[in-house]
Amino acid sequence: MNDNVDRAAEDRADVEAMLAAQAGRLEPFEGLVRRHQQPLVNFFRRLCVDSSSDVQDMAQLTLVRLFQHRARYRPTARFTTFLYTVARNVFIDAMRRRNRGRELVEDLVHETPGSDDGGMGRMRLRMDVREGLLQLSEKLRCVVVLAVYRGMRYEEIAEVLGIPVGTVKSRMFQAMEQLKEILSDLDGR
Amino acid sequence: MTSMDDEKPGLAPNCRYAEDAPGYVLGWLSKKDAVAFRSHMESCGTCARAATTARQIIERLRADPDEACADDLAEKVMADIRTWSGTDMNRGRETGERVARLARAAAVILLLLGIGALLVARRGAERMPQAAGTGVGLAVPPGLAEEPAARSGSGASLDKALTWLVKAQEPDGRWASASRGVTNNYDVGVSGLALMALLGGEPPAGIKGEASEAIRSGVNFLIAQQAPSGLFGPVFSGATYNHGLATLAMVHACARDTNSEWRAAAERGVRFITTIQDVSGGWNYLCSSPGTVNSSASVWPLVALIRAESAGFKGLNPSVQRGLRWMQAAVNGDGLMGYYRVNDAPDGYDTLTAAGAMCLLRGKRGVDSQVLDSMLPKVRKLATEAGGKVDFYRTFFVSEALALVQDSGSEPAVSMNTRLLAMQQHDGMSAGSWSAHDDKWGMVGGPVYSTALAAMSLNCCPGGVAAR
Numbered sequence: 001m002n003d004n005v006d007r008a009a010e011d012r013a014d015v016e017a018m019l020a021a022q023a024g025r026l027e028p029f030e031g032l033v034r035r036h037q038q039p040l041v042n043f044f045r046r047l048c049v050d051s052s053s054d055v056q057d058m059a060q061l062t063l064v065r066l067f068q069h070r071a072r073y074r075p076t077a078r079f080t081t082f083l084y085t086v087a088r089n090v091f092i093d094a095m096r097r098r099n100r101g102r103e104l105v106e107d108l109v110h111e112t113p114g115s116d117d118g119g120m121g122r123m124r125l126r127m128d129v130r131e132g133l134l135q136l137s138e139k140l141r142c143v144v145v146l147a148v149y150r151g152m153r154y155e156e157i158a159e160v161l162g163i164p165v166g167t168v169k170s171r172m173f174q175a176m177e178q179l180k181e182i183l184s185d186l187d188g189r
Numbered sequence: 190m191t192s193m194d195d196e197k198p199g200l201a202p203n204c205r206y207a208e209d210a211p212g213y214v215l216g217w218l219s220k221k222d223a224v225a226f227r228s229h230m231e232s233c234g235t236c237a238r239a240a241t242t243a244r245q246i247i248e249r250l251r252a253d254p255d256e257a258c259a260d261d262l263a264e265k266v267m268a269d270i271r272t273w274s275g276t277d278m279n280r281g282r283e284t285g286e287r288v289a290r291l292a293r294a295a296a297v298i299l300l301l302l303g304i305g306a307l308l309v310a311r312r313g314a315e316r317m318p319q320a321a322g323t324g325v326g327l328a329v330p331p332g333l334a335e336e337p338a339a340r341s342g343s344g345a346s347l348d349k350a351l352t353w354l355v356k357a358q359e360p361d362g363r364w365a366s367a368s369r370g371v372t373n374n375y376d377v378g379v380s381g382l383a384l385m386a387l388l389g390g391e392p393p394a395g396i397k398g399e400a401s402e403a404i405r406s407g408v409n410f411l412i413a414q415q416a417p418s419g420l421f422g423p424v425f426s427g428a429t430y431n432h433g434l435a436t437l438a439m440v441h442a443c444a445r446d447t448n449s450e451w452r453a454a455a456e457r458g459v460r461f462i463t464t465i466q467d468v469s470g471g472w473n474y475l476c477s478s479p480g481t482v483n484s485s486a487s488v489w490p491l492v493a494l495i496r497a498e499s500a501g502f503k504g505l506n507p508s509v510q511r512g513l514r515w516m517q518a519a520v521n522g523d524g525l526m527g528y529y530r531v532n533d534a535p536d537g538y539d540t541l542t543a544a545g546a547m548c549l550l551r552g553k554r555g556v557d558s559q560v561l562d563s564m565l566p567k568v569r570k571l572a573t574e575a576g577g578k579v580d581f582y583r584t585f586f587v588s589e590a591l592a593l594v595q596d597s598g599s600e601p602a603v604s605m606n607t608r609l610l611a612m613q614q615h616d617g618m619s620a621g622s623w624s625a626h627d628d629k630w631g632m633v634g635g636p637v638y639s640t641a642l643a644a645m646s647l648n649c650c651p652g653g654v655a656a657r
Contacts, residue, residue, distance in 0.1 A: 008425075011476055015424045016416075023417030026270065033263045041258040056259045063266040068273065075424065076465050076473050129253040148250045153217050173208040176243045183249065 010035060014079040021070045033063050039150065040087060046145045047091055048134045058094060062087045077159065084146060084160045095138075132182045140175040143168055203235055210239035214247055343647045346610050348393040350644040353621030354383050355396055355403045357637055362410030367625065367635030377414050377422030379634055380407055381434030382641035388441045389648045408442045411435050412454045419461030426474040429465070433472075433489025436462060440497045459497045462490045463508045470515030483528050484519050487512065488544045495551045513552040516545050517560050524563030540629075542567050543586035550593040565594060572601035579627045581634075581642035584609060592649035602649075609643055 014035070017028035040059040045052075066086050073082050133141050142161060146152045154172075158165045206229055212218050213226045230237045259265075358364055364383040366375035384407045392400035414435075415421050421435035422428055436458035443455050467473055471482035472490045491512040498505040519527045525538040526545035534541060546564040549556045568590045571583065584605065591602045614622050625631030625639035 012424045015476055019416055019418040019420065019424070025417070026267075026274070029270070030263065030267050033266050037262045037266070038255060038258045041262070042255045045256060046253075056262060059258065060262060060266050060269070064269045064273065067270045074465055075420075075475050076467060076477065078476055129250055133250075144250070147211070147215065148247055149255075154212065169208045169212065172211045173239070176211055176239070176246050179246045179250075180242045183246070 011079060015075045018070060018073045018079065018082075019075065021067060022073070029067060036083060037063065040083075043084070043087060043145060043150065044091065046130070046133060046149060047138075047141060048130065054094070058087075058090050062090045065090065078156060080150065080152065081156050081159050084150065084152070088142070088160055128183060128186045131186060132179050135182050136175055136178060140171050140178065143171045144175045144179075147172055204233050206233070207236050207239040210236055211243040211247070213240055214243040343606060343610060346613055347390055347644055347647045349613070349621030350623075350640055350647070351387060351390050351392045351400065351621075352396055353619075353640060354386055354637070354644065355392070355399050357622075357640075358383070358403050358407065362406035362408075362413075364407070364637040364641075365635065366638065367632055374423055374425070375427060375431060375633055375638075377411065378427075378431035378434040379637045379641070380410060381421075381431070381436075381438035382634075382645070383407065383637055384411075384438040385434075385441055386641040386644035386648075388438070388445060389645060404442065404445075408439065408451055411439060412450065415454055415457065419457035419459075419464075421458055424475060426476055428475040429472055429486045430489060432458065432461065433491075433493050437489060437493040437496060440493060440500055440502070444500055455497070456502065459494065459502055459505065462494055463505070466490070466508055466512065470511035470513075471519075472512075481529065482515070484516065484526055484541050484545060485528060487516065488548055491516065491548050492551060495548070509552060510555055513549060513556055516548050516552075517557055520545060520560050520564060522563065524560075524565075524567045526564070538567075539571055540580055540583040540586065543571055543583050543590060546590040547586045547593070550590055565590075569596070569599070569601045572605040578629055579612070579631075580629050581623070581625075581639045581646075582630060585642045585646045588646040588649040597649050606647065609646060613643070 013028070014032050017032040020028040037059055040062055041055050044055045044058045062083070066083060069086065073079075133144065136144065143157055146157045146160065147154075152160070154165050154168045157168045161168070206226065209218060209222070209226050213223060216223075218226060226236070230240060354364070362380075363376050364380045366379040384404060387400055387404050387407075411421055420428065420432055421439075422431040436455065439451065439455035439458055443452050462472075465472060465475070467482045469482055471484070472487040473482045474486050491509070494505050494509050494512065498509055516526070519531050520542075521527065521531045524542065525532075525534070526541040527533040527538075528535060528541060542564060546561070546568045549561055549564070568587055572587050572591060587605060588597070588602065591597055591599065596602055609623075612623055614620060614624060619636070621640070622636050623639040623643045625634055625636050628634070628639055631639060
């Protein structure tokens with residue numbers, strides 16, 4: 001119940017910040033930036049953007065573009081729908097400019113656990129989950145990340161990705177089934 | 190990177206409900222669908238396995254913790270924005286100066302032409318009825334100017350209702366709703382209703398001064414609640430109701446008073462309504478999921494636009510026509526209005542049909558007469574139905590619709606008014622009001638809501654004209 005109240009309060013604050021930005025007031029927008037910067041970083045990380053600095057850059061670019069496109073915002077849907085539509089477009093633009101290979105997996109293989117990540121167990125878990133997500137197609141991965149980590153419902157995901165709700169449902173089901181196989185293969189290594 | 194086909198053979202579910210499994214685990218299914226899915230799983234191994242898989246995978250995914258962002262990310266974002274805004278503002282300033290130079294040049298030409306235009310306008314104004322509220326740039330079409338301020342019938346009851354409303358006003362100019370929580374405060378909407386009741390009626394002689402003051406401070410309250418965006422009231426899902434009612438009240442107020450501040454606030458409110466209009470033409474609850482445009486949320490914004498257009502607010506016709514088309518499309522062959530779409534009315538058709546008929550009758554131009562012909566018998570039938578749950582909203586919409594088709598003296602209208610009058614309270618502090626206790630929405634609106642709507646309904650009483 002408290003989570004719902006907190007989320008509702010945050011939703012309101014986000015809408016008010018966007019409306020204030022439209023009216024030329026910047027201060028509430030900084031609060032919005034601070035609320036969403038970490039979720040955005042992790043959104044890009046889980047879409048398997050290669051490097052940590054690229055992830056930060058894409059989050060930064062998303063928030064700046066959000067401000068630049070503020071006139072297009074309409075408070076008739078959840079704010080996160082608009083935000084992650086911008087984020088997804090930033091991701092697509094970045095991927096089009098880059099030649100993606102399997103660098104991510106190579107990097108993961110060479111990563112060593114640092115003192116701040118709880119040791120090999122957590123690193124292994126993170127590697128498996130990330131590698132598992134990496135092995136999904138980008139279409140399925142995006143649905144999973146928005147649904148599981150951003151808590152978006154099917155209708156909202158459909159709006160962000162510009163696809164029918166039925167397709168979102170189908171992709172989520174496919175992703176679950178595929179991840180089951182992938183992760184059990186990884187567990188067997 | 191390996192990319193797996195989305196439609197890998199063997200992954201298609203062999204039960205058509207299996208795709209609901211992730212939604213069930215995530216808690217997104219409606220209560221009814223979740224119960225149905227749970228029951229279905231008891232006899233379907235495919236779905237039971239799909240749900241188990243989804244649960245295990247989702248738990249595993251969620252065990253992957255978030256990573257922190259860079260400490261200076263927010264500072265970098267704001268620095269970029271300020272840099273970009275500075276450039277953009279400079280560009281805007283240059284454009285503004287260019288426009289100003291052109292405007293000064295145009296003004297000279299207009300001045301020379303203006304003398305002739307003034308002579309023509311003065312001659313035209315002599316023919317038009319003069320009405321209060323003719324502000325600068327406000328053309329008063331005959332329809333609005335000719336609606337008489339007074340109405341007859343049920344006079345004593347209306348006097349008591351308006352007296353009660355004046356006394357119920359709070360010191361800061363608002364009227365209080367019953368729902369005043371942080372997340373769903375309807376004071377702004379209820380204040381709009383009270384203002385419309387006072388603006389639409391002729392207060393008794395004994396409280397004329399107080400009523401004028403109540404209107405003035407009520408309008409100032411609304412203006413104080415208006416954000417720079419034009420939205421009246423707080424941001425929450427029900428804000429669409431608040432804003433539609435407040436804007437409509439402001440438009441009515443502007444017809445009575447040439448106050449430029451009132452006019453500017455009304456224009457901002459009207460503009461906000463057009464910006465939140467869905468591409469389909471209807472309106473939704475604020476901050477809602479896509480695909481949930483509905484007739485209930487659309488009524489007050491659409492009526493506000495229609496009234497604003499007839500009061501001379503410019504540039505609204507495209508929005509009005511889109512709104513009317515959406516409303517028409519929600520009416521089925523039996524004249525019943527749906528909620529999200531035609532033939533969909535989870536809480537019943539009655540109030541929606543009455544509201545829809547009122548909107549479409551108000552809109553008139555471009556409305557299919559066959560649609561109206563199919564709705565009016567339903568509206569008349571609602572007027573004759575006694576018993577059932579009290580619904581002041583429905584009573585008002587029916588009253589207004591009947592008045593708009595000149596049926597306010599008909600037997601259905603008279604019988605509905607008789608029942609309404611019988612519910613008015615006569616004792617103590619509540620004397621003159623109507624209780625919201627048994628009303629469908631009374632727990633939200635409270636007695637100001639029920640009394641204001643009752644007063645607005647009585648304004649459409651036999652022999653009177655439609656509420657302003």
